[in-house]
Amino acid sequence: MKLYHFPISPNSRRVVAVLHHLGLDCELKVLDLLKGEHLKGDFLQLNPNHMIPTLVDGEFVLWESNAIMQYLCSKVPETSLWPADPVVRADVSRWQFWQTAHFGRACGIFIFENILKKALNLGEPDTDEIAKGEDSFRRFADVLEAHLKGREWLVGDHVTLADLSVGSFLDLTEMARYPLAGYQEIQRWYKNIQQLPAWQSSEPSKIS
Ligand SMILES: N[C@@H](CCC(=O)N[C@@H](CS)C(=O)NCC(=O)O)C(=O)O
Known part of the structure; x- marks a missing residue:
């Protein structure tokens, strides 16, 4: 998996925190929003909203931090972060x-x-x-x-x-x-x- 993020962004940080909490392997790629790196062609193909965080998992691209957090939790058998009840x-x-x-x-x-x-x-x-x-x-x-x-x-x-x-x-x-x-x-x-x-x-x- 690869996560495009910008460390100071709260939307990014909570996704990184979930990755760490679950101990999942994921490449972290910083996009500097202040330099407009999120507005470039390759990234726009992944997320036409030009927003981080954006997760790439094989062929699957997922944006929206809360959806990404839930998706990451679904990768482990059980976690109290996202209880099954x-x-x-x-x-x-x-x-x-x-x-x-x-x-x-x-x-x-x-x-x-x-x-x-x-x-x-x-x-x-x-x-x-x-x-x-x-x-x-x-x-x-x-x-x-x-x-x-x-x-x-x-x-x-x-x-x-x-x-x-x-x-x-x-x-x-x-x-x-x-x-x-x-x-x-x-x-x-x-x-x-x-x-x-x-x-x-x-x-x-x-x-x-
Ligand atoms: N609802 C989105 C919001 C994401 C968001 O607002 N990202 C900001 C950084 S905190 C961004 O990438 N802004 C760049 C832009 O709007 O061009 C989420 O939860 O992922």
């Missing part, structure tokens, strides 16, 4: 979809305004956009905060794909300046993720 599995999927549709999009506003604009020379952060981002972030962070009260992990008693998907964006809290102050449960839970060996070994500076 249909209800637990649906619960894990629910949080993965929620991350893509809601929480990740709210975080994305801060990533664009406070990190990417600077990196790509696109000017100063737009205060109206940041205000919209704050409304959206708080709406969904409130849901996450309430769910995490009295829990160590999002689903059940163990880390699952749900934690890696939703938690991955918190890696950029300082740089992106999410309004995370006051969300004690989210901060406590993210520390659990930071202690996972696979989260530590997928840290951007270790896999670049």
Whole structure:
């Protein structure tokens, strides 16, 4: 298998963390988004959305990080990251979809305004956009905060794909300046993720 990724991307890092957690062999190929390496012909053939992460497994090409994470788990006989029980599995999927549709999009506003604009020379952060981002972030962070009260992990008693998907964006809290102050449960839970060996070994500076 070969994974095209960009280490600082939360969407990439969670896939690398799953590879490490499961101990799967996979060649990692960095595409530097800031240099536009994802816009070149060969890669566009693999992913016309020009987005990482993208997995190539023989003839099969798979994009969308959450789909890749589930696919990787299906390669091992059993893993608590993606439990076989249909209800637990649906619960894990629910949080993965929620991350893509809601929480990740709210975080994305801060990533664009406070990190990417600077990196790509696109000017100063737009205060109206940041205000919209704050409304959206708080709406969904409130849901996450309430769910995490009295829990160590999002689903059940163990880390699952749900934690890696939703938690991955918190890696950029300082740089992106999410309004995370006051969300004690989210901060406590993210520390659990930071202690996972696979989260530590997928840290951007270790896999670049
Ligand atoms: N929903 C996708 C999002 C992937 C994504 O947004 N990738 C970004 C980096 S974090 C990217 O490759 N952007 C390049 C572009 O849009 O041209 C996933 O979960 O894999």
